[in-house]
Amino acid sequence: MKPKLNDVAKLAGVSPTTVSRVINNHGYLSEQTKEKVFAAMRELHYQPNNMARSLQGKNTQLIGVIFSDISNPFFGELVSRIEKILFAKNYKVILCNSADDPQKERDYLQMLMANQVDGIIAGAHNLGIEEYQQYGLPIISFDRYLSDNIPIVSSDNYHGGWLAAQTLRQAGAENIAIFTGKSYAGSPTNGRREGYEAYLASEQLTPHVHELPFELSPALKMMEIKTIMSQQNYDGIFCSDDLTALLTINVAHQLSIRVPEDLRVVGYDGTALMRNYHPELTTIEQPLTDISTLLVSLLLQRIADADCQLESKYTLPVKLSKGITA
Amino acid sequence: MKPKLNDVAKLAGVSPTTVSRVINNHGYLSEQTKEKVFAAMRELHYQPNNMARSLQGKNTQLIGVIFSDISNPFFGELVSRIEKILFAKNYKVILCNSADDPQKERDYLQMLMANQVDGIIAGAHNLGIEEYQQYGLPIISFDRYLSDNIPIVSSDNYHGGWLAAQTLRQAGAENIAIFTGKSYAGSPTNGRREGYEAYLASEQLTPHVHELPFELSPALKMMEIKTIMSQQNYDGIFCSDDLTALLTINVAHQLSIRVPEDLRVVGYDGTALMRNYHPELTTIEQPLTDISTLLVSLLLQRIADADCQLESKYTLPVKLSKGITA
Numbered sequence A, B: 001m002k003p004k005l006n007d008v009a010k011l012a013g014v015s016p017t018t019v020s021r022v023i024n025n026h027g028y029l030s031e032q033t034k035e036k037v038f039a040a041m042r043e044l045h046y047q048p049n050n051m052a053r054s055l056q057g058k059n060t061q062l063i064g065v066i067f068s069d070i071s072n073p074f075f076g077e078l079v080s081r082i083e084k085i086l087f088a089k090n091y092k093v094i095l096c097n098s099a100d101d102p103q104k105e106r107d108y109l110q111m112l113m114a115n116q117v118d119g120i121i122a123g124a125h126n127l128g129i130e131e132y133q134q135y136g137l138p139i140i141s142f143d144r145y146l147s148d149n150i151p152i153v154s155s156d157n158y159h160g161g162w163l164a165a166q167t168l169r170q171a172g173a174e175n176i177a178i179f180t181g182k183s184y185a186g187s188p189t190n191g192r193r194e195g196y197e198a199y200l201a202s203e204q205l206t207p208h209v210h211e212l213p214f215e216l217s218p219a220l221k222m223m224e225i226k227t228i229m230s231q232q233n234y235d236g237i238f239c240s241d242d243l244t245a246l247l248t249i250n251v252a253h254q255l256s257i258r259v260p261e262d263l264r265v266v267g268y269d270g271t272a273l274m275r276n277y278h279p280e281l282t283t284i285e286q287p288l289t290d291i292s293t294l295l296v297s298l299l300l301q302r303i304a305d306a307d308c309q310l311e312s313k314y315t316l317p318v319k320l321s322k323g324i325t326a
Helices: A005-012 A016-024 A031-044 A050-055 A073-088 A102-113 A129-133 A157-170 A189-202 A218-231 A242-254 A272-277 A288-304 B005-012 B016-024 B031-044 B050-055 B073-088 B102-113 B129-133 B157-170 B189-202 B218-231 B242-254 B272-277 B288-304
Strands: A062-067 A092-097 A119-122 A139-142 A152-155 A176-180 A208-211 A236-239 A264-269 A282-285 A313-316 A319-321 B062-067 B092-097 B119-122 B139-142 B152-155 B176-180 B208-211 B236-239 B264-269 B282-285 B313-316 B319-321
Touching: A005 A016, A005 A031, A016 A031, A031 A102, A062 A073, A062 A102, A073 A092, A073 A272, A073 A288, A073 B073, A073 B092, A092 A102, A092 B073, A102 A119, A102 A129, A119 A288, A139 A288, A152 A157, A152 A288, A157 A176, A157 A189, A157 A236, A157 A264, A157 A282, A176 A189, A176 A218, A218 A242, A218 B272, A236 A242, A242 A264, A242 B272, A272 B218, A272 B242, A288 A313, B005 B016, B005 B031, B016 B031, B031 B102, B062 B073, B062 B102, B073 B092, B073 B272, B073 B288, B092 B102, B102 B119, B102 B129, B119 B288, B139 B288, B152 B157, B152 B288, B157 B176, B157 B189, B157 B236, B157 B264, B157 B282, B176 B189, B176 B218, B218 B242, B236 B242, B242 B264, B288 B313
Parallel strands: A062 A092, A062 A119, A119 A139, A139 A152, A152 A313, A176 A208, A176 A236, A236 A264, A264 A282, B062 B092, B062 B119, B119 B139, B139 B152, B152 B313, B176 B208, B176 B236, B236 B264, B264 B282
Antiparallel strands: A092 B092, A282 A319, B282 B319
16 A cells, blocks of 8 residues: 555654645754654655646656766766756756765755655765665666666767777777776776776787776876876776876876877767867767757656656767877 | 735736746746736836745745856856855755856746745846846846846956966067957956956057957867967967867967967966866966855845845956966
8 A cells, every 4th residue: 555644744753744844845844854754755665646746736847967066077068968958848957966975965865755856867876776776756867777766878888998998909009908987886987897898808908907986186096097107008098087088198298108109098978078179089979968868858758657667778879089099 | 115916917917816826836837928927027026025935934945056058167167166055055056057048047037036946146148137137136146247236256357367468478478369258248258358458558568359259169269269370470378268278279289389489378267177187277267166155155145135235246366377388
């Protein structure tokens, strides 16, 4: 039997009116009270009735968009496109930079639970997957596994990794490394690494994997890259994002390593910013327009019909954007 | 006498209930009806009663943040910081990329009028100033004159322009040009240009002003820069934003003009992205953290007290970020 508002009230130890006020974000409510109510909603898998809400004209036309930080140009471009597509469909974007702040991500999920947003597009991953599994509401994920019932939209990370390694090889590299993020379950860079490793195996070459945590400041990352490059003699490096590729090229200049003669470099992402201002960089381009369009389209399908069948994973093709670094 | 909801209804030719539904964004409303009601609200300078709204617990805790496009790294960083500061104060950001779309900007202003957001931070300027003058609600502007009652927060554009020209001169340049945006009333780049011109006058040097419209694609902008640099023999160029400075340096490389030996270049903005990934660029750094903090603090003052006295202009100091291009 579906849980009712009264069940939530009982479990939370508050009145049904309080539960209703939390759901409608109405009047003063202490953080403690809200937490209790949300915890009870999660435990019971309680969902405010969407249909009733629609009939009351209570769709908020607001979509929560959670990415680690839009000051990263990749996320800046992605969120900018998502916002434009949603606006044309009469939705507005509530922006969340969730970097390093699980509580922030949780806060947005709670807005969703309370019907204060109609859905969420998430590309962040501070929270454990268990938390996401408690929500049966409209969420679409970019490039990260969040829970079984949340569809993922990704670029073809595996093929991208393969293509990057192949490009380096065909440009003459033999001793090919990858600079990637720390691997964890559900991370998008895992696929890039697997594709890289598979290509190297097919060529009987040895992989060299260096994990540079995504959260490192550029200065610290550059220091690590310098250490690695001083000790190793790579003639090809695949960087799993373009900004790391820029740092790698900067370090090469500092060490008087010529690019591409002594060292070939391939990046990943291929934002408009990068293609416009660093056309020299060879990179694997993610189809940002298609990604944004699909994220929005899937989310709106799920908002219109909570039970609509969606695939668990949508993989969009990448392409090589050829510069002169490989 | 203050206009009442009934006056708005009469002028718009709709029922008071319809006006109330528009204000509360409740139920289905045609765009045409909304337009009529908003036009009447503007004409009468009608303001939904903030106090009453607060007592009903109807503050939305939502702030509209309107910038031309967060895929520009300067706006990406600024909006990212604004969002973080607002979140810590229990507000959420509704994001609007208004580029080239006056209707979008108007739509957000109407949300503000209808009490669907508590205030707006605006750094865009598609709309005529007359439109902004019709609103007496909490708005703070970044770097653009919008109307007499809307405070502006800016970096010290005039001093920045002066400092840029002085830096070029002291690096040995004599024939110093400026690449700037098209000038229009209220544009932030006017001050940068004025400072540049004033410094050149103080040194008895002739200014050379080239206006490159902000909306030009990077490829077209680069073409124009190439034409200018092929015809002129500048040994110093002040670019009123860093991305244009990158293009200028790229063109110099294409034309075998050595930077900084033959040509010195100074940019403007100094985002973290630029300082991290282009430390070679000499630029004028805007204090992004102070700007974001002040924008939020002024807005929250005005939300708390609509009649609080604020300055019409707040100018924050810039500083030179020294690279090797000048």
